[in-house]
Structures are given as C-alpha cells and as structure tokens.
Amino acid sequence: MRISWITAAAILVSAQASAGLEQGLATCSAKADKLDRLICYDTLAGSVKSAPKVTSDATAISVTSVAAVSKAQTVTATGTTVPANIEDEFGRAGIKKDQEEADKEINKIYLDVDSIKKDVYGSLKISFTNGQVWKQSDSKRFKLAAGQTVYIEKGAFGAFYLGVKERNSTIKVKRLK
Incomplete structure (x- = not known):
C-alpha cells in the first residue's frame, strides 16, 4: 500500500515538473532578443539542476520537487512574437539557390597529406x-603518399569524397577531427 502511495506521489510531482518545464521552455523560446532568450534558458536550466533526485521517501519527493516546480514556474511570460526571417528560412533548404548563394557555398577543398595509417580492416x-x-x-583500394595534395568534395546526402587530381577515382570519407 505504501509503495503505491509513493509511486502515485512521484508520478504527480513529475507531471507537474514537466508541465512547468514545458511552460518555461515555451516562454523562453518566445523571446525575440537573443540575450534575453539565453538568460531565460540559463535560469530555467539552473532550476532544473537544483531539482532533487528521486528517493524512496515520499515526503521528501513531494516537498522538494514542488519547490523546484514553483521555482521553474516563476519565469515571466511575454507576448509570442516570431521574427519574420524565421518564416522566410523555413523550408528553404529544398529550394534552388540563386547564383550568389551558390558561389558562397564551399563544395570542394584542397588539403596536403601529413600522414597515412591503415586500420585492421584496411581503411585509410x-x-x-x-x-x-x-x-x-x-572498401575501395586507394594509394596515397605523405605530402600529396588531395581534394575533398561534398556528395549527395551529406557524403564526402576524397580524390586526387591526377586520377579519376575517389573514396568515400568521413571526418574524425
């Protein structure tokens, strides 16, 4: 019987805490000024950090968690305003870019090889x-030497390909560091 009361109290308190947290997040995201929004998020994160961990004592859970919830709910609400540029940028990734934007985007870089190692599977x-x-x-075979200049270019779906100007072949690569 006592375990069911503890469980019920914990569920009630966690539901109140998540509702307060959601309200606080909505309030912070509605702020138009970047600095005010950051301060609001930091304040909200500080109140979440100070929330206690769940213990087996039901009275300690309810008293301390309700205090944390009330602290999180003290964030003042302002009018919800959305900057106009957010609407302009929404869904724009799929639209063809004009020539000026396409020229600014980097699609290929040239780098000089410092060192090459192979892992146990033969990957460079x-x-x-x-x-x-x-x-x-x-798993392609590709020969490289230290000091050689190579290029890395963007491919489809976020892939990157490494190649050498002298050859008409590339290997798929991913950045580690």
Missing part, C-alpha cells in the same frame, strides 16, 4: 597538415 586514416583527420568509409 588520413591526417592533414591543417590538423584535420579523415577516415575512409568504403
């Missing part, structure tokens, strides 16, 4: 002179 791990580290993610 390539370190570049600028500190980047990329790893081969397909």
Whole structure:
C-alpha cells in the first residue's frame, strides 16, 4: 500500500515538473532578443539542476520537487512574437539557390597529406597538415603518399569524397577531427 502511495506521489510531482518545464521552455523560446532568450534558458536550466533526485521517501519527493516546480514556474511570460526571417528560412533548404548563394557555398577543398595509417580492416586514416583527420568509409583500394595534395568534395546526402587530381577515382570519407 505504501509503495503505491509513493509511486502515485512521484508520478504527480513529475507531471507537474514537466508541465512547468514545458511552460518555461515555451516562454523562453518566445523571446525575440537573443540575450534575453539565453538568460531565460540559463535560469530555467539552473532550476532544473537544483531539482532533487528521486528517493524512496515520499515526503521528501513531494516537498522538494514542488519547490523546484514553483521555482521553474516563476519565469515571466511575454507576448509570442516570431521574427519574420524565421518564416522566410523555413523550408528553404529544398529550394534552388540563386547564383550568389551558390558561389558562397564551399563544395570542394584542397588539403596536403601529413600522414597515412591503415586500420585492421584496411581503411585509410588520413591526417592533414591543417590538423584535420579523415577516415575512409568504403572498401575501395586507394594509394596515397605523405605530402600529396588531395581534394575533398561534398556528395549527395551529406557524403564526402576524397580524390586526387591526377586520377579519376575517389573514396568515400568521413571526418574524425
């Protein structure tokens, strides 16, 4: 019987806490000024950090958790205003870009190879002179040497391909560092 009361109290308190947290998040997201929004989120996160962990004592759960909920609900609400540029950017990723935006986007970079290692599966791990580290993610054979200049270009669906100007082949790579 006592366990069911403890469970019921814990469920009630957690439902109140999540409702207060959702209301606080909605309030913070409605702020138009970036700094005010950040301060609001930091205040809300501070109140969540101070919320106690669930223990087996039902009175301690209800008293301390209700105090944390009331602290989270003290965030003042303001009018909900959405900046106009958010609506302009919504869904724009699928629209073709004009020439100026397409020119700004980087699709290919050239890098100098610093060192090359192979893992136990034969995949290349390539370190570049600028500190980047990329790893081969397909099983093709590809010869590289330290000091060689290579390019990495964007592919479809977020893929990246490494190639050498002198050859007409590429390998699929992913960035590690």
